[in-house]
Amino acid sequence: xxxxxxxxxxxxxxxxxxxxxxxxxxxxxxxxxxxxxxxxxxxxxxxxxxxxxxxxxxxxxxxxxxxxxxxxxxxxxxxxxxxxxxxxxxxxxxxxxxxxxxxxxxxxxxxxxxxxxxxxxxxxxxxxxxxxxxxxxxxxxxxxxxxxxxxxxxxxxxxxxxxxxxxxxxxxxxxxxxxxxxxxxxxxxxxxxxxxxxxxxxxxxxxxxxxxxxx
Amino acid sequence: xxxxxxxxxxxxxxxxxxxxxxxxxxxxxxxxxxxxxxxxxxxxxxxxxxxxxxxxxxxxxxxxxxxxxxxxxxxxxxxxxxxxxxxxxxxxxxxxxxxxxxxxxxxxxxxxxxxxxxxxxxxxxxxxxxxxxxxxxxxxxxxxxxxxxxxxxxxxxxxxxxxxxxxxxxxxxxxxxxxxxxxxxxxxxxxxxxxxxxxxxxxxxxxxxxxxxxxxxxxxxxxxxxxxxxxxxxxxxxxxxxxxxxxxxxxxxxxxxxxxxxxxxxxxxxxxxxxxxxxxxxxxxxxxxxxxxxxxxxxxxxxxxxxxxxxxxxxxxxxxxxxxxxxxxxxxxxxxxxxxxxxxxxxxxxxxxxxxxxxxxxxxxxxxxxxxxxxxxxxxxxxxxxxxxxxxxxxx
Numbered sequence: 001x002x003x004x005x006x007x008x009x010x011x012x013x014x015x016x017x018x019x020x021x022x023x024x025x026x027x028x029x030x031x032x033x034x035x036x037x038x039x040x041x042x043x044x045x046x047x048x049x050x051x052x053x054x055x056x057x058x059x060x061x062x063x064x065x066x067x068x069x070x071x072x073x074x075x076x077x078x079x080x081x082x083x084x085x086x087x088x089x090x091x092x093x094x095x096x097x098x099x100x101x102x103x104x105x106x107x108x109x110x111x112x113x114x115x116x117x118x119x120x121x122x123x124x125x126x127x128x129x130x131x132x133x134x135x136x137x138x139x140x141x142x143x144x145x146x147x148x149x150x151x152x153x154x155x156x157x158x159x160x161x162x163x164x165x166x167x168x169x170x171x172x173x174x175x176x177x178x179x180x181x182x183x184x185x186x187x188x189x190x191x192x193x194x195x196x197x198x199x200x201x202x203x204x205x206x207x208x209x210x211x212x213x214x215x
Numbered sequence: 216x217x218x219x220x221x222x223x224x225x226x227x228x229x230x231x232x233x234x235x236x237x238x239x240x241x242x243x244x245x246x247x248x249x250x251x252x253x254x255x256x257x258x259x260x261x262x263x264x265x266x267x268x269x270x271x272x273x274x275x276x277x278x279x280x281x282x283x284x285x286x287x288x289x290x291x292x293x294x295x296x297x298x299x300x301x302x303x304x305x306x307x308x309x310x311x312x313x314x315x316x317x318x319x320x321x322x323x324x325x326x327x328x329x330x331x332x333x334x335x336x337x338x339x340x341x342x343x344x345x346x347x348x349x350x351x352x353x354x355x356x357x358x359x360x361x362x363x364x365x366x367x368x369x370x371x372x373x374x375x376x377x378x379x380x381x382x383x384x385x386x387x388x389x390x391x392x393x394x395x396x397x398x399x400x401x402x403x404x405x406x407x408x409x410x411x412x413x414x415x416x417x418x419x420x421x422x423x424x425x426x427x428x429x430x431x432x433x434x435x436x437x438x439x440x441x442x443x444x445x446x447x448x449x450x451x452x453x454x455x456x457x458x459x460x461x462x463x464x465x466x467x468x469x470x471x472x473x474x475x476x477x478x479x480x481x482x483x484x485x486x487x488x489x490x491x492x493x494x495x496x497x498x499x500x501x502x503x504x505x506x507x508x509x510x511x512x513x514x515x516x517x518x519x520x521x522x523x524x525x526x527x528x529x530x531x532x533x534x535x536x537x538x539x540x541x542x543x544x545x546x547x548x549x550x551x552x553x554x555x556x557x558x559x560x561x562x563x564x565x566x567x568x569x570x571x572x573x574x575x576x577x578x579x580x581x582x583x584x585x586x587x588x589x590x591x592x593x594x595x596x597x598x599x600x601x602x603x604x605x606x607x608x609x610x611x
Contacts, residue, residue, distance in 0.1 A: 001226075001579070001581050001582065001585065002224055003224055003225070003226055003535070003536040003537070003585060004224030004225070004536050005534060005535050005536055006533070006534045006535075006536070011530075014530075019530075019534075022527075022530060023531075023534065025600065028600055039602065043563075043564050043603065044562065044563040044564055045544075045563070046524045046525075046543060046544055046545055046552070046563070046564070046566075046567030046568075047524075047545070048602070048603075049602075050602040068600055068601060068602040069600050069601065069602075070522065070523070070524060070601040070602060070603050071524050071527065071545065072524050072526035072527050072530075072543070072545035072546070073526060073527055073530045074545075075524070075527075075545075076527060076600070112548070112550055155563055156563075158550065189562060189563075193563075
């Protein structure tokens with residue numbers, strides 16, 4: 001029995017570049033002493049990435065970035081490309097990278113997979129905002145919390161929980177105590193999955209999270 | 216048999232999607248395209264017509280024998296989807312039957328679910344039966360309130376997890392309540408024993424391309440006495456239920472394919488299936504979807520791997536020459552997780568890492584050893600990339 005492996009692969013919808021980044025993802029793994037981590041997406045969605053970033057504090061530059069992925073080929077390829085595009089850039093320059101550019105650099109993505117590029121971009125944004133919060137440049141307030149929640153997905157619809165209108169109220173006291181009311185029913189599969197994902201989104205920040213679900 | 220089947224250098228384990236044509240069929244099909252290219256005439260016709268008629272009637276006998284029906288109860292169609300449509304829409308549009316309720320299960324093939332859904336927007340009422348964690352319909356659910364039911368449509372083998380429903384029980388309940396019983400047997404035909412008499416089935420859908428026959432041909436069993444309205448209007452061919460020029464070569468090839476599937480094939484696939492299940496379940500955090508043993512389709516294996524996503528597994532396996540399928544949302548063109556895996560009551564996460572491997576009569580032990588080993592490697596490799604998988608290995 002001889003089985004043939006494919007060396008240069010391309011699929012309808014997945015360019016050779018997407019396949020290359022999927023097969024050999026760049027910057028994969030963890031940074032043990034990362035300055036900041038960001039996890040966006042959801043296990044229930046089957047679409048999740050975790051980013052690890054290390055900064056040069058004097059120049060506000062991304063010194064190193066790595067990622068881990070639980071997701072499809074497009075999820076892996078877009079995260080890989082995103083990390084390549086922003087590594088070595090200053091925070092300001094990294095922010096200029098759009099999800100469309102990530103897709104373009106991969107020679108395009110199927111329309112239904114564009115959300116993967118969006119997710120990797122959201123992950124980057126979450127990481128940068130968290131870094132700035134840690135450095136005291138960004139206040140931990142309602143707007144900050146909302147930004148973080150943009151990276152948490154409604155596992156059923158696959159859109160972020162702010163757009164899905166699942167977050168009914170957000171309040172922050174003294175930049176430390178964060179209160180949230182969510183529309184999911186307490187004790188449900190959805191509530192459990194959201195609790196995990198929201199806790200992960202704020203991981204590493206010095207805050208107290210209080211989540212309230214519907215009775 | 217030595218698999219020249221794998222001439223493309225692939226280990227093809229997606230035989231529930233389609234199969235390779237049995238080369239033994241090609242010559243016969245060729246004959247009915249190039250030399251005997253007529254179409255059946257009536258009771259008397261010229262020689263080409265007569266030869267075509269005889270060929271189709273022989274084919275009808277072969278298909279009928281396979282399910283213990285009479286030849287006149289078989290009509291040829293373009294495949295499983297058309298058979299399901301003729302059966303369900305045909306019975307629904309026939310005023311002969313009482314009741315406006317159509318009962319089916321949550322794990323049927325999309326063709327059945329979509330027809331029933333469409334009819335429910337046209338004055339019919341639909342009931343979707345739940346299944347248990349192994350995919351079995353509960354006969355007690357079926358018994359409840361059959362009063363206004365026109366038709367029950369429950370498949371024989373499930374396309375994703377291989378659950379074989381207890382047709383005899385469903386048939387008995389339906390018949391004793393004067394309710395029509397349609398069975399989609401596309402996945403099981405010629406692989407598992409089907410007896411429409413003892414199982415009291417009224418309508419049964421079959422397909423050719425899942426048993427190494429040509430694509431684009433199938434059959435529908437219509438029990439003598441069951442009234443259907445045709446979907447298409449035209450001539451009187453196939454008892455007027457399926458008018459139009461018959462796919463002669465396809466029908467002949469289909470019957471030959473059915474003839475070539477033997478009980479030994481079934482037994483061998485069953486043995487290989489169980490070995491494959493055992494070796495895949497030695498991979499950590501894996502779970503079998505669907506039942507074990509006899510009530511499982513002889514060529515179906517479906518295993519979920521936690522912490523990894525099905526599309527990524529499938530793409531990596533494809534690059535290594537191994538062809539499988541997945542119920543992952545990311546692989547579906549609508550980004551929806553498999554309705555079958557979801558109906559089993561598991562979490563969304565469990566649907567994403569499900570991999571289906573479906574064997575053919577040519578599948579060898581060697582191929583399955585390669586498959587299991589390759590899947591072990593790929594799952595391990597992807598878990599190394601996964602924040603969930605890494606957390607897991609750190610805990611151990």
